[in-house]
Amino acid sequence: MDRIWAEVLRPAQLTGAGRPIFHPNEIECQLVDGVEMQLETVPNAPSFRNVVVILTTHRIVCVDENSKNAGAIALGAVCRVFPPKKTLKSMFVASRMRIQLWTKNGSVADGANSATESAIVLVMIFRGQTSSDSFISKLGEVIEAKAWEADIKNVRVVAQQSIAGGPAGNSHSVRGPADQLGSVPLVRKLNPAMAGVSGILRKEKEQLDEADKNLQEAFSDLNALMSKAKEMVSLAERMRIKLLAAPSQQMSAADDEEMGKQEMQDWLLSVGIVSPVTKESAGALYHQQLARQLADFVKVPLQKSGGMLAMVDVYCLFNRARGTELISPEDLLQACTIWASIDVPVAMRRFDSGVVVIQSKSHNDEEVSMRLEILVKQPDAMRQGISATDAARALGLAPALAKEHLLAAEMRGQLCRDDGADGLRFFLNILVQVDITKAFQ
């Protein structure tokens, strides 16, 4: 990115797979590729070419996917938008949209106030495959919605609550925007209704009521559920934190209950992609963006399962995390196929038997092969061999995957099989090591 652009755009962070990292509560709305950005107000400024522009409820994020550079414009800084003129000419040339930004002392400001002036004009030229129309109309909507202002208010409310002695509530909304709000005047107000044990109890009850209301509203119809998805995620997060805190208070709880809690926590954790990539928002870029989001998502489950997951499991986990924006198996396969052409740390792999899995690139068969070798060299295994189930237990994998590893090891000549009365079992391949000149004596 050229220096001038580094001044205009705020730095934006990307995930390992090249997707922007969103702020809490930020939701992506529209994607458009092949955009050229120019600065109209700075003469001879170099343009920022071929970027993917992601419109969110809070920002316009510009990502150069080749160099993994990214920058963002806070929507609060947008002063005016000049949509492209609809003329006959616009049918034949790339459409251009001009955006005027608020500035303060020559640099881009956070939002409008008395000290700001409007000086910088950005030009976005849409040269890509995706149409600019939906982007422009969506931009109008999000600027109208002013989601970032709601966030700021939220933070104020939370800050006041914590002073009044209430629980911190939605802890992650405090991060980020709060840092910039150090100067917000906080009124220390002692509310008698909130004081004492009865106050805490009342507070608890209010929270329960609210959670109840959320649940009821959410399930009243599917549309409502979609719009409530974000609140559901934060509710899940709150419940998880609560569960996490609970065991320390009730050490006497039965063991199986503990197990249940652990399980519950895992479930709640897996409900979690706040801003899923959708066909509506990404359009033609859908599969590519989905591929990147999936790559980021599978990192944690992959680690837990020893570097390899069956495609079926990934499909289930991913859709559970997406909540309402489910994807089809076809889309998942397409997204995985795209991995080969973009720089991500995971890969799809098809075994000879046709089983398809996702594995991290750092995962290597040598390690599995070493563990299998140790397994089959145990005295019991030398006598009776190991089944796919035994291998699955020892490697912490699904039996189907363990079997693939066994078959792969057999192909390498490391193992050999016994197809006896007990089903298919695998043994260390001592046959290939036999010295035929010494074997018969």
Added chain:
Amino acid sequence: MDQFKMPYFYNYPPYFTLQPVKDTRDKQVQLWKELILKYCKNYKIFIINLDEEFPLFVNSSIERKLSHEARELFLGALVTEGKAEWLDKGHRKCLILWRTITDWANLILHFVKENGFEDGVMTLDEIRTGDETRGTDIAGIDRTVLIKALRVLEQRGKAAMFKGTSADDEGVKFSA
């Protein structure tokens, strides 16, 4: 006849399952070929009948036995190598040549010379079970193998076979 000592891998279950991977299977076939020849030589077995149980192909201590497919494959491999011959088109009976026909012919010739039968006459049964051959390697030779070996000697002009009235008195005249 000494008890045959089985190689250690005879008790390894995979030895009895036909291996699907080529390298492993090649080695397995090689080990079986060797074992069949050594075993038959030890017990002077000349014919393996696939329709009957053959003790080598069943290991009751680990409850494994060779499948029919595997038996035919291993014997077939011996046939390709010239160390066995199918006796029928259906591949049910297999003649195991743990000594080649030429070696048998040479062995008979050696016996003839050692024992002064250079111009003698013997019946086939005498050679197989007679007093003269008792204690030598020739004793107990299979009839089919013997005839094949004598034909080799005939071709070299060292023997002439003749037929009697019945199968019992088929004979051979040596002219070594």
